[in-house]
Amino acid sequence: MPYIRIEITREGVTQEQKKQLIAGATELMVRVLDKDPATTFVVIDEVDLDNWGVGGRPVVEWRREQAEARSG
Structure with a gap:
């Protein structure tokens, strides 16, 4: 009886x-x-x-840094 849990950002x-x-x-x-x-x-x-983090930072901050790196 598999139980699959998918977590995504809202x-x-x-x-x-x-x-x-x-x-x-x-x-x-x-x-x-x-x-x-x-x-x-x-x-x-x-x-x-x-309530979501990546790379030791809140995901919003991490995404902003990623976007700046791509555009800069």
């Missing part, structure tokens, strides 16, 4: 996109591990940007 992901994530993750478990889709659970957690 940035306007649509219901259709979530539906595709659930279907795709389930299909991957069926194809790769021969799991039963009826007993495969997928949970999507949306995390506020204030």
Whole structure:
């Protein structure tokens, strides 16, 4: 009974996109591990940007630095 947890930042992901994530993750478990889709659970957690960090910094700050590096 697979349990798949997907964590994403809360940035306007649509219901259709979530539906595709659930279907795709389930299909991957069926194809790769021969799991039963009826007993495969997928949970999507949306995390506020204030609660997400990367590279030791808040993600908003990290993204700004990445954008400046690309444009500069």
